[in-house]
Amino acid sequence: xxxxxxxxxxxxxxxxxxxxxxxxxxxxxxxxxxxxxxxxxxxxxxxxxxxxxxxxxxxxxxxxxxxxxxxxxxxxxxxxxxxxxxxxxxxxxxxxxxxxxxxxxxxxxxx
Amino acid sequence: xxxxxxxxxxxxxxxxxxxxxxxxxxxxxxxxxxxxxxxxxxxxxxxxxxxxxxxxxxxxxxxxxxxxxxxxxxxxxxxxxxxxxxxxxxxxxxxxxxxxxxxxxxxxxxxx
Numbered sequence: 434x435x436x437x438x439x440x441x442x443x444x445x446x447x448x449x450x451x452x453x454x455x456x457x458x459x460x461x462x463x464x465x466x467x468x469x470x471x472x473x474x475x476x477x478x479x480x481x482x483x484x485x486x487x488x489x490x491x492x493x494x495x496x497x498x499x500x501x502x503x504x505x506x507x508x509x510x511x512x513x514x515x516x517x518x519x520x521x522x523x524x525x526x527x528x529x530x531x532x533x534x535x536x537x538x539x540x541x542x543x544x
Numbered sequence: 545x546x547x548x549x550x551x552x553x554x555x556x557x558x559x560x561x562x563x564x565x566x567x568x569x570x571x572x573x574x575x576x577x578x579x580x581x582x583x584x585x586x587x588x589x590x591x592x593x594x595x596x597x598x599x600x601x602x603x604x605x606x607x608x609x610x611x612x613x614x615x616x617x618x619x620x621x622x623x624x625x626x627x628x629x630x631x632x633x634x635x636x637x638x639x640x641x642x643x644x645x646x647x648x649x650x651x652x653x654x655x656x
Contacts, residue, residue: 475647531593
């Protein structure tokens, strides 16, 4: 069965902390994505990667960075967490096709 | 102008009726169009994709695309309470651009 695993379902961090969100897929997919989802704003693309060590900015990359050292793992990094980064973070993968497979999400609260 | 626009709803439809969900997009060069369903507290899942003008049917679901009007819709026939969810329209850009842009979603409630 297809699987995209996000390391934490809920996370609480303090303002200014460095935060790592991990995502692992077991489908050998080329493409991986990080979205955030906020009420009234929908899903917004933060970063995506179409190959190991490759990354592209999405629509809202400010305050975030990513790392893709291995094909199956795509990490989202909040360099210095702020309260406006409180959100649901969704990782997804695809194999160049049209269907995105989503992880179960990480609800991040920054206090 | 937002790249992908949907009416946020909520949209309430009686059980057994047809639910109609609409979406417009701004990039005329967009190639691929998708509908994702998201149950409360869950992740989105793909239910329909459409690439050419016209209708595409899959069971109770019909996707409609009109590229000239930059409009895509989803019809759900014989609506069931299990169809109650948020429906996200997603649009993929020009060839070679893997970015998928989502609308804000329409919340659909099927009333028994």
